[in-house]
Amino acid sequence: MIDPSFFSYVTVMSITPGPNNLLLATSGVNFGLRRTLPMVGGILLGCVIQLLLMALALELLLGWMAQMRLPLTLLGCSWLLWLSWKIWRASAPTLAARQRPMSTLGGALFQAVNPKAWLMVSNVALLYIADNGVMTVLAGYALLNLPCILLWAMLGERMRVLLDIDWKRRLFNGVMATSLALTALWMLYDAWGAPL
Secondary structure: OOOOOHHHHHHHHHHHHOOOHHHHHHHHHHHHHHHHHHHHHHHHHHHHHHHHHHHHOOOOOHHHHHHHHHHHHHHHHHHHHHHHHHHHOOHHHHHHHHOOOOOOOHHHHHHHHHHHHHHHHHHHHHHHHHOOOHHHHHHHHHHHHHHHHHHHHHEEEEEHHHOHHHHHHHHHHHHHHHHHHHHHHHHHHHHHOOOO
């Protein structure tokens, strides 16, 4: 049986604000839940693949991550800042008709540069796989992560009605873009100050 702390850790890490959840809420607002579902699936798939890779190559990755922490953080934060700019520019409802939400593949690949996702899967792999096995932890992770990230997309869709007025949508997207950019800048600051 999996340690009860696994359930609380994965749930808390999956449901708290982070790059995935900010993007899901923003996509829900701009495109609705149905069009955001591929992104939800991609994020879930990407996280599960990430956890599997972490579990299978833990020793190798721990050494590699120590050396690659700063470059990965720079790459991930650059991507987050670019996404922040895209969200900022996606403010008008009329523009949303021409744009598309992130695809399943895009959501999965985004996990490669998502520092919060790497932190989460690293901790899950380190703390739970040895005692519970890879497949049990992967299944538990997917079952806990899916409702948490789906909630953000659903909340975004619910807010869509409230944000149907141009200035409200612009304000919302501006706040989300700023939050994402500040998250990236905070991670950069933290990585830059961390010992290598």
